[in-house]
Amino acid sequence: MNLENDELRELIGPYTESEIYSEVMSVCEMAYPDMKMNLVKEVFDDVLRLFAGEYEGYRESNTSYHNSEHTLSVFLAMARVMNGARLSGETVTRRDMEMGLISSLFHDTGLIQEAGDMIGTGAKHTVGHEERSADLLSGYLGKRGRSSEDISDCRSMIFSTILGREISEISFRNREIELIGKCLAACDLLGQMADPEYLSKLTLLFYEFEEASVPGFDSELMLIEKTQSFYDYVVKLRLETLGDITGYMKAHFKSRHGKEVDPYEASVEANLVRLREVLDSSRRNYERRFESGGVIW
Numbered sequence: 001m002n003l004e005n006d007e008l009r010e011l012i013g014p015y016t017e018s019e020i021y022s023e024v025m026s027v028c029e030m031a032y033p034d035m036k037m038n039l040v041k042e043v044f045d046d047v048l049r050l051f052a053g054e055y056e057g058y059r060e061s062n063t064s065y066h067n068s069e070h071t072l073s074v075f076l077a078m079a080r081v082m083n084g085a086r087l088s089g090e091t092v093t094r095r096d097m098e099m100g101l102i103s104s105l106f107h108d109t110g111l112i113q114e115a116g117d118m119i120g121t122g123a124k125h126t127v128g129h130e131e132r133s134a135d136l137l138s139g140y141l142g143k144r145g146r147s148s149e150d151i152s153d154c155r156s157m158i159f160s161t162i163l164g165r166e167i168s169e170i171s172f173r174n175r176e177i178e179l180i181g182k183c184l185a186a187c188d189l190l191g192q193m194a195d196p197e198y199l200s201k202l203t204l205l206f207y208e209f210e211e212a213s214v215p216g217f218d219s220e221l222m223l224i225e226k227t228q229s230f231y232d233y234v235v236k237l238r239l240e241t242l243g244d245i246t247g248y249m250k251a252h253f254k255s256r257h258g259k260e261v262d263p264y265e266a267s268v269e270a271n272l273v274r275l276r277e278v279l280d281s282s283r284r285n286y287e288r289r290f291e292s293g294g295v296i297w
Helices: 005-012 017-031 038-051 068-087 094-106 129-143 148-159 175-193 198-212 220-225 227-241 245-257 263-288
Strands: none
Touching (some): 005 263, 017 038, 017 094, 017 245, 129 148, 148 175, 175 245, 175 263, 198 263, 227 263
16 A cells, blocks of 8 residues: 555654654553553653653753654554554553553663763763663662562563664563564664654764764765665564564554554655665766766866
């Protein structure tokens, strides 16, 4: 099913904080009408306060790519894919959905600096930020009297987002928690690459990589040029190991909107098509500058 850009934006949205939370609430009510959302709402509010610099002991988030907007896109995608998994016959309990949503909200909090850390930005924690995120979540849930089982499961889910770690290397308490971890790993990738503004944000990602000394990207252009191969040889292969994410998304959108389509997959492809068009156009413009061995400015 081919979707126009406006339709993709409409299906992947909403985009404001309040609208995103309202949609997640609606999805959870579809799945379990009696599901209690008290803790999820508390975490939602507190994580937004954390990103805004209003949480005691922490600075305002200063990573322009991995920011609250990205976190909320993952939060929304998680509600959808978990509901779709449930509709597809997978075992996804109320508690699983709650833990999955909480983990999605915390998954990048390790990029936020403590109040006394005034050196650089949170991007310096890019490598290893998942451990920091899991530790912050552990302390948060511990103070609220949640069980060690809840904390352990959420930690495993967050570790699922470590791109360089195979899912098989992560310890899950059972198959059901592994499924939620896989959903979070997928949504972390899809929340970025399906973003209608993904291409315009790539330079912001470069600055984060530069500060973190991530190898392989010497310039913004190099990162942009490597995006297609990153998708082909990293993202696509990883998604294939995470289960039927597209099937889960289709099940959700068919139930919620009457459309048997995965707008996330469609939006990723649309972004990659646009990327190739931009790069091809740029190369042609560059080639036109050369005539008879000289440069025309």
